[in-house]
Amino acid sequence: MNWLALVSIVSAAMAVSFGAIGPALAEGRAVAAAMDAIARQPEAAGTISRTLFVGLAMIETMAIYCLVIALLLLFANPLLK
């Protein structure tokens, strides 16, 4: 195994692990804020949870981008051809 493959594998793992930190914190904050809002105003729960789901999917996309980058490094690396 040459050093380029080694670096690719290590950086793929790092991309996923560090890329998961930010979205995890952000999703926690978003859910906490939504819970707070629903507790204050239970009649708006439908609208809040719909917006929350869309927002969570937006935030989650950041982690998914990291996963796609990691898979590109592992399976479709242009430097390893």
Add this chain to the structure above:
Amino acid sequence: MTSPLQSIALFHLGPVPITEAVIATWAIMAVLVAGGMLVSRRLALVPSATQSAFELIVDTVDSQIRDTMRVEPAPYRAFIGTLFVFIFFANWSTLIPGVEPPTAHLETDAALALLVFLAVTWFGIRAGGLRGYLATFASPSPIMIPLNFVESLTRTFSMLVRLFGNVMSGVFMIGIVLSLAGLLVPIPLMALDLLTGAVQAYIFSVLAMVFIAGAVGDEERAADTSSNRTAP
């Protein structure tokens, strides 16, 4: 382990390679069209149980469009509803043994995102004319034109990567757990995958609604909501 990014052609139809995902897409399309025709063949004013169940689905789609876009749902019902139902069934087709969801491949998602991009342009031009649609790019101020233009491309790309990443990561994870731990262990993960599939179908159609609503503009929406308020 095969790469999740590549898809292998099963056979060639002339110069066009046909992959497993295309076959699955055709099967889902056939099931949906056949089911739709079967249910809508005998529509009655006093609905049967089946007709009521399907009317409930259409009503739910309508109310979601009304809530998200604040317009009358009739022109958008067909596109948004088809988008949701197709992605939902495609994501849940993983329940059938041996079937890989077509949305776990890049091509299907690219086609869906391209459809949304074209629909945004089409509905935007239809609502405000070509001039009105182009004016939405300069909506806060003309300085934003390049940013808005780039955004309309990147948000399409991000829809594609979002759907692909979520569905593919579920399939990929189940494959890894199955090869490490063995039979019956990935069942909780598969249940989680079904939830993700349903949520992603909802998200995809909601985002399509939001983008179309942004292109349609505020004037028509204001006119529609004022007519809504007079209705009972």
